Amino acid sequence: MVDRKRIYGPENTSLIITEKKQVSFTKRERPLDNIRPLYFDLGTIPQASGSAFIEAGSMKIICAVYGPKQISKNQGVLNCDFKFAPFSRLERRGYAKDEQEKDFSLVLEQALTPAIQLENLPKSKLDLYVTVLESDGTFASLAGAITCASLALANAGIAMYDLVTGCSAGFIDNVSGLDLTEDEEYMAEGNLLTNKALL
Amino acid sequence: MRPDQRTNTSVRTMGSGLGYLSRADGSAKFQFGKSSVLCAVNGPMAVKQRDELMDKAYISVSFTPLVGKGTTLDRLYERILEKIATLVIIDALHPRTMIRISFQVLADDGSILTTAVNAMMLALLDAGVPLNSTFAGVTTMVHTDGRLLLDPTVIELEEAQSVHNFVFDAISGNCIATNSTGVYTKEEFDGSYELASLACQSIHGFFKAAVKHKIEKEQGKE
Amino acid sequence: MKVIPGQVLSAADKFKAGEGTFEKDGFIYSSLLGAKEIQDNNTIAVTTQVLAVPFVGSVVIGKVSKITSKHAIVQIIMVNNKKSLNYTGTILKKDIRKTNVDQLEIYKCYRPGDVVRCLVTSIGDGKNFVLSTAGDKFGVVLAVSVSGYTMVPVAWDQMVCPHTGNIEFRKCAKPE
Amino acid sequence: MEVDLEYEKTTALDAETFKKIQPKEYLRRFLQQDTRPDGRAVSESRQINFNADPISKCVGSATVKSGNSMVICGIKAEITTPDPLYPKQGYFIPNLDLPAMCNPRFKPGPPQQLTQSLSEQINQLFEKCNIFNKEQLAIENGEVCWILYADIVCLNYDGSVMDIALLALFSALKSLTLPLVEYIDGQVKQVDGYRKLEIDRVISSTTFCIFDDKLLLDPTDDEELEGSILTVFVDHEGLFCGINTFDGHLSKDKLDECLLSAQQRATKLIKLI
Numbered sequence: 001m002v003d004r005k006r007i008y009g010p011e012n013t014s015l016i017i018t019e020k021k022q023v024s025f026t027k028r029e030r031p032l033d034n035i036r037p038l039y040f041d042l043g044t045i046p047q048a049s050g051s052a053f054i055e056a057g058s059m060k061i062i063c064a065v066y067g068p069k070q071i072s073k074n075q076g077v078l079n080c081d082f083k084f085a086p087f088s089r090l091e092r093r094g095y096a097k098d099e100q101e102k103d104f105s106l107v108l109e110q111a112l113t114p115a116i117q118l119e120n121l122p123k124s125k126l127d128l129y130v131t132v133l134e135s136d137g138t139f140a141s142l143a144g145a146i147t148c149a150s151l152a153l154a155n156a157g158i159a160m161y162d163l164v165t166g167c168s169a170g171f172i173d174n175v176s177g178l179d180l181t182e183d184e185e186y187m188a189e190g191n192l193l194t195n196k197a198l199l
Numbered sequence: 200m201r202p203d204q205r206t207n208t209s210v211r212t213m214g215s216g217l218g219y220l221s222r223a224d225g226s227a228k229f230q231f232g233k234s235s236v237l238c239a240v241n242g243p244m245a246v247k248q249r250d251e252l253m254d255k256a257y258i259s260v261s262f263t264p265l266v267g268k269g270t271t272l273d274r275l276y277e278r279i280l281e282k283i284a285t286l287v288i289i290d291a292l293h294p295r296t297m298i299r300i301s302f303q304v305l306a307d308d309g310s311i312l313t314t315a316v317n318a319m320m321l322a323l324l325d326a327g328v329p330l331n332s333t334f335a336g337v338t339t340m341v342h343t344d345g346r347l348l349l350d351p352t353v354i355e356l357e358e359a360q361s362v363h364n365f366v367f368d369a370i371s372g373n374c375i376a377t378n379s380t381g382v383y384t385k386e387e388f389d390g391s392y393e394l395a396s397l398a399c400q401s402i403h404g405f406f407k408a409a410v411k412h413k414i415e416k417e418q419g420k421e
Numbered sequence: 422m423k424v425i426p427g428q429v430l431s432a433a434d435k436f437k438a439g440e441g442t443f444e445k446d447g448f449i450y451s452s453l454l455g456a457k458e459i460q461d462n463n464t465i466a467v468t469t470q471v472l473a474v475p476f477v478g479s480v481v482i483g484k485v486s487k488i489t490s491k492h493a494i495v496q497i498i499m500v501n502n503k504k505s506l507n508y509t510g511t512i513l514k515k516d517i518r519k520t521n522v523d524q525l526e527i528y529k530c531y532r533p534g535d536v537v538r539c540l541v542t543s544i545g546d547g548k549n550f551v552l553s554t555a556g557d558k559f560g561v562v563l564a565v566s567v568s569g570y571t572m573v574p575v576a577w578d579q580m581v582c583p584h585t586g587n588i589e590f591r592k593c594a595k596p597e
Numbered sequence: 598m599e600v601d602l603e604y605e606k607t608t609a610l611d612a613e614t615f616k617k618i619q620p621k622e623y624l625r626r627f628l629q630q631d632t633r634p635d636g637r638a639v640s641e642s643r644q645i646n647f648n649a650d651p652i653s654k655c656v657g658s659a660t661v662k663s664g665n666s667m668v669i670c671g672i673k674a675e676i677t678t679p680d681p682l683y684p685k686q687g688y689f690i691p692n693l694d695l696p697a698m699c700n701p702r703f704k705p706g707p708p709q710q711l712t713q714s715l716s717e718q719i720n721q722l723f724e725k726c727n728i729f730n731k732e733q734l735a736i737e738n739g740e741v742c743w744i745l746y747a748d749i750v751c752l753n754y755d756g757s758v759m760d761i762a763l764l765a766l767f768s769a770l771k772s773l774t775l776p777l778v779e780y781i782d783g784q785v786k787q788v789d790g791y792r793k794l795e796i797d798r799v800i801s802s803t804t805f806c807i808f809d810d811k812l813l814l815d816p817t818d819d820e821e822l823e824g825s826i827l828t829v830f831v832d833h834e835g836l837f838c839g840i841n842t843f844d845g846h847l848s849k850d851k852l853d854e855c856l857l858s859a860q861q862r863a864t865k866l867i868k869l870i
Contacts, residue, residue: 004267086673087672131696156472157454161452275718277710277714286825376845380721
């Protein structure tokens with residue numbers, strides 16, 4: 001289906017063939033129980049109520065919080081919207097949200113809602129938008145998105161019980177490691193995502 | 200001489216019909232030769248609560264091309280027409296209402312944007328919407344061989360170096376909207392501007408005659 | 422001192438939990454990203470720039486957007502002198518002033534575009550907060566006359582246009 | 598009529614509230630003092646910052662920031678079959694996205710009219726202005742060609758987004774490196790080495806806001822909302838590539854002033870790329 005609301009080209013496009021690299025944990029540069037070094041920035045999007053930017057290795061995630069806005073429900077609500085930028089992965093992706101992004105939006109909402117003091121936000125909703133500018137590992141992106149989103153909420157001055165952080169893990173050949181990159185995830189037999197608030 | 204025996208600085212034969220649609224509050228068809236656009240104006244009427252504006256009328260414009268639902272180009276046209284309508288209609292007189300302007304392209308033989316602009320002018324007059332001025336639009340193009348042509352057709356547009364759409368205000372003579380594409384020099388733009396400005400005056404004379412004709416016809420009936 | 426949400430600020434027996442903090446299992450935690458402050462020697466609070474949310478008892482400033490014969494709709498702009506995002510409230514006819522409510526007519530109190538100061542009396546059942554302007558402090562603080570000039574109050578229920586001298590009816594707030 | 602002059606002082610609202618209630622009057626009072634709400638002069642533009650190649654997964658990318666406005670452009674290269682009408686050419690698909698993230702006015706969902714018309718304006722530049730020869734994107738005549746997707750995502754919308762979108766797009770195009778490929782037995786295989794695209798024309802745009810007969814250069818979002826917008830496209834040789842204004846009331850003198858000022862700014866902007 002051609003999206004006529006954008007500039008469009010032919011429907012069938014593909015990547016040139018490149019061979020997938022064989023990766024194992026033995027070649028990994030950082031220790032198995034280490035995550036990539038992180039860089040944070042708060043207030044990246046001045047138009048928003050709160051925003052944060054996070055960079056880990058080549059992974060870049062930006063998040064903005066808008067609100068509180070009025071809704072008719074008496075209790076506060078958090079809306080999450082998770083999106084990969086069209087150029088964030090190896091293959092270009094469309095603008096329409098796919099199943100995976102919808103799923104990740106839900107995970108984000110479930111991870112963050114318990115940490116927010118929603119009783120202090122009567123008749124209000126918070127809109128949270130996460131865009132992955134460059135991804136290096138799908139699960140690592142989601143974990144980064146959770147961390148980034150909770151920083152943006154703190155930056156917006158939303159009362160929270162705690163900051164929420166996320167981290168991914170996976171195992172290759174029955175050896176488990178933290179914070180897998182895209183190549184490692186491709187090889188991994190299983191992936192796991194955890195998020196944690198301190199309380 | 201151009202393929203249709205016109206001089207470089209003349210527009211095609213203009214045609215118009217006011218009150219074309221019986222169910223719309225105002226409607227008009229405008230033709231530049233074979234290019235033809237029908238415009239209907241409805242309102243001021245009830246507005247959805249979501250779109251309601253407290254201090255002025257909400258103006259909604261929809262532009263439907265000859266075939267299909269339209270592409271981003273049609274949305275660009277829609278935006279241009281909406282901006283012109285918002286500028287010209289005295290919207291503060293009808294707060295918390297909606298004025299809907301719909302366009303349907305009937306035949307496309309080039310210069311379709313300015314044909315639509317002129318159709319909108321006539322339809323707004325026909326609907327009796329309060330306006331703070333009148334306007335007229337015309338397209339010019341610079342041919343790859345350097346000739347400056349007024350009101351180009353589809354065949355001529357294929358050899359265009361640059362295309363310029365102008366809308367002029369009839370009272371102040373100022374330009375209220377331009378949309379130009381292609382590569383051109385300042386001199387070419389100035390030439391187009393002068394030519395379009397003169398052409399708009401004559402188109403405006405045509406509007407006057409069309410409206411006068413309609414009024415006379417109505418009064419004759421009574 | 423800068424603190425982050427979830428950071429332990431103190432044991433609960435030494436201080437009281439103030440604004441921007443919460444108490445759990447005998448400790449006081451911060452709930453905001455901001456600066457730690459000790460107020461009145463016994464309360465611990467965290468302050469930061471927050472977009473305000475209206476609560477019962479908040480004083481709000483808003484712009485009248487719509488009037489009907491039963492109520493006026495107000496777009497809230499400021500809550501307790503803090504910037505807020507777009508909330509709307511309703512002033513019911515009975516809440517416009519304290520006395521003589523039966524005889525008042527809304528269009529003689531407010532017009533769309535007036536800036537009013539009101540009190541939030543209830544969160545309300547529907548979409549809007551319930552506001553009240555009963556009391557001297559509350560009512561129109563800024564209004565523009567028919568001819569487009571900012572008017573000046575001359576009585577509690579009248580304002581005058583400095584340009585034309587015309588008198589228009591408004592329920593004015595008493596200048597502070 | 599006796600007027601209580603003290604009244605205005607006592608009910609005086611602070612600047613933030615005044616701006617929300619009467620945005621036009623707020624801007625007008627600044628302009629009476631020949632300055633703008635953010636402290637700039639009327640014909641002063643914002644500082645522009647570049648960041649080349651931020652996205653390693655793209656063949657070319659760039660981030661551009663001007664004041665609070667910020668866009669990121671990433672170009673992806675894929676392969677497809679060429680258009681039968683132009684078998685020697687590849688495709689170039691530019692798109693501008695204004696997601697709900699970049700401004701509270703935008704709603705999530707399909708692109709709004711503003712987004713679509715901005716995308717179309719960029720597309721028209723590439724269709725009508727011979728920016729680069731699309732035959733450079735050919736791989737095998739009539740069989741297979743490159744398709745370049747240039748996606749410009751606005752991260753923060755604070756006015757004059759067209760200006761920085763074009764800067765980001767052209768600086769991404771300049772840094773673009775296409776992998777060398779060979780076409781064997783119906784398959785495209787990558788070989789060692791990279792090549793660059795030859796760009797024949799570099800275009801920059803300058804946005805003006807017309808407010809009360811004043812021309813504000815490089816307007817912010819708040820200024821754009823109060824006035825009407827004029828965008829002038831100028832290429833590296835000083836030729837014009839488009840003038841767009843949809844609701845301005847401009848005399849010819851004012852228009853000429855804009856065109857001249859846009860030409861001067863274009864030379865400065867194109868040097869940056």
